Amino acid sequence: MATKAQTKSAAKKKPAKRKPAKKKAAAKAKRPAGKPVGAKKAVVELRQAENLIEAELDRPGKKARAASAVPSVSAAADTILSRAGGGVRNKEITAFLRQLVMMLEAGTPILKSLKSLAGRGERKTLRDMIRGITEFVEAGNPLWQAFAREGKHFPPVDVNLIKASEASGTLTSVLKRIADYREKRERLDKYLQVAMIYPTILLFVCVILVIILSAFVLPAFKEVFESMDAEIGGFSLFVMNVSDLISNYWWLPLGAIAGLYAFYKLYWVKNPLRRLQSDKVKLRLPIWGSIIQRGVIADFTRTFSMLLRSGISMMATLDLCKNSVTNHAYIGVIQDLRDSVETGEGLEAPLRQAEKDGYVPGIVVDMLVTGEESGSLDKVADQIADIYEEEVEIAVNGIKEAITPIFVVGMGAVVGCMVLAMFLPLISMIEGIAAGGL
Numbered sequence: 001m002a003t004k005a006q007t008k009s010a011a012k013k014k015p016a017k018r019k020p021a022k023k024k025a026a027a028k029a030k031r032p033a034g035k036p037v038g039a040k041k042a043v044v045e046l047r048q049a050e051n052l053i054e055a056e057l058d059r060p061g062k063k064a065r066a067a068s069a070v071p072s073v074s075a076a077a078d079t080i081l082s083r084a085g086g087g088v089r090n091k092e093i094t095a096f097l098r099q100l101v102m103m104l105e106a107g108t109p110i111l112k113s114l115k116s117l118a119g120r121g122e123r124k125t126l127r128d129m130i131r132g133i134t135e136f137v138e139a140g141n142p143l144w145q146a147f148a149r150e151g152k153h154f155p156p157v158d159v160n161l162i163k164a165s166e167a168s169g170t171l172t173s174v175l176k177r178i179a180d181y182r183e184k185r186e187r188l189d190k191y192l193q194v195a196m197i198y199p200t201i202l203l204f205v206c207v208i209l210v211i212i213l214s215a216f217v218l219p220a221f222k223e224v225f226e227s228m229d230a231e232i233g234g235f236s237l238f239v240m241n242v243s244d245l246i247s248n249y250w251w252l253p254l255g256a257i258a259g260l261y262a263f264y265k266l267y268w269v270k271n272p273l274r275r276l277q278s279d280k281v282k283l284r285l286p287i288w289g290s291i292i293q294r295g296v297i298a299d300f301t302r303t304f305s306m307l308l309r310s311g312i313s314m315m316a317t318l319d320l321c322k323n324s325v326t327n328h329a330y331i332g333v334i335q336d337l338r339d340s341v342e343t344g345e346g347l348e349a350p351l352r353q354a355e356k357d358g359y360v361p362g363i364v365v366d367m368l369v370t371g372e373e374s375g376s377l378d379k380v381a382d383q384i385a386d387i388y389e390e391e392v393e394i395a396v397n398g399i400k401e402a403i404t405p406i407f408v409v410g411m412g413a414v415v416g417c418m419v420l421a422m423f424l425p426l427i428s429m430i431e432g433i434a435a436g437g438l
Helices: 002-030 038-048 063-069 090-105 110-118 124-138 143-148 156-168 171-227 234-249 251-266 272-283 288-309 314-324 328-342 348-357 362-374 377-437
Strands: none
Touching (some): 156 314, 234 377, 272 288, 288 328, 348 362, 362 377
């Protein structure tokens, strides 16, 4: 009897020990949800994606093997803040993955391959990163956890793919797939940057040229005309007054642009709701909105295809895609897809709604629905990514070809007005001198 009483007493005490943990969890839940950046963002995203692959590994025949091969992401997530440094370029990491795949395909053990590559990097920052990965693996830790420590360079999608591949024995093929994905994504990002940066550079050059003419050339001519008491017509006087305004307050528009950019980057987009509104506005921009939309669809379908081909479940794939999408306006679309899949309804209904809302073109919806019905969703998504990446490239090249003559004509008109403003009083002076001589 005494034993039973002690057992009951101990059972009653057990829940009491768990209360602080519950309070602690509740306290964490009450904290304001900010939007972390940089290394902190990598930690949060890894912790959010922590259990996405566990469902895949928890199948019959995989659970025992995964238990020893795949520890929790949380074990490595805390070290990301100290390891996520900068200085390593994306193309260098892609080249490192390519070389690692080549050595693994040649039969070289993973640790020997990493040690060899640690001394081959052209830049010290890359060598230090590979050396850190090597030391962590040499200490007996899995490769995915070593990559997770470099959270700035290896996003949760890559980490979770490597995590699953180590448990399933498909590391080499998955690393090759990641390298291909990174190369295509870098090329897409490059074209999107060109679409935004190229016009900005041309505009900046034009503004600098106008400032130089306004600050140095026109004032010199104006002094000559005033010293010679030349008659300055209305057009020339207007252009010279505008020139004086530009030369005295040229810093004002540049400062306003820089201030607005800093306000947007450092404050506005830090709030998730404001970031969502901004991303929606980007999609409605003329010309650029269409390019941004195509880029987001290409990026999403490429990630979607890669994850499905690597054996990740649909639910986990959509969760990882949602965390990695670049335009936050599509987070809700992907969440709707996930909810629909979770209830067993498939992808068609949320995709049709996304088509009505203007987020996904009808042709993409039709292709994805057909792929789902035929069981070839990964192949169809990969084809969509190829098509839309090519469309982004064509659109950007079209902008470059169209915008150059527009800027040339516009700049020619501005410079022509300034030249005309300078020479009209000069011609008037020459005519007056000629008339006086006669």
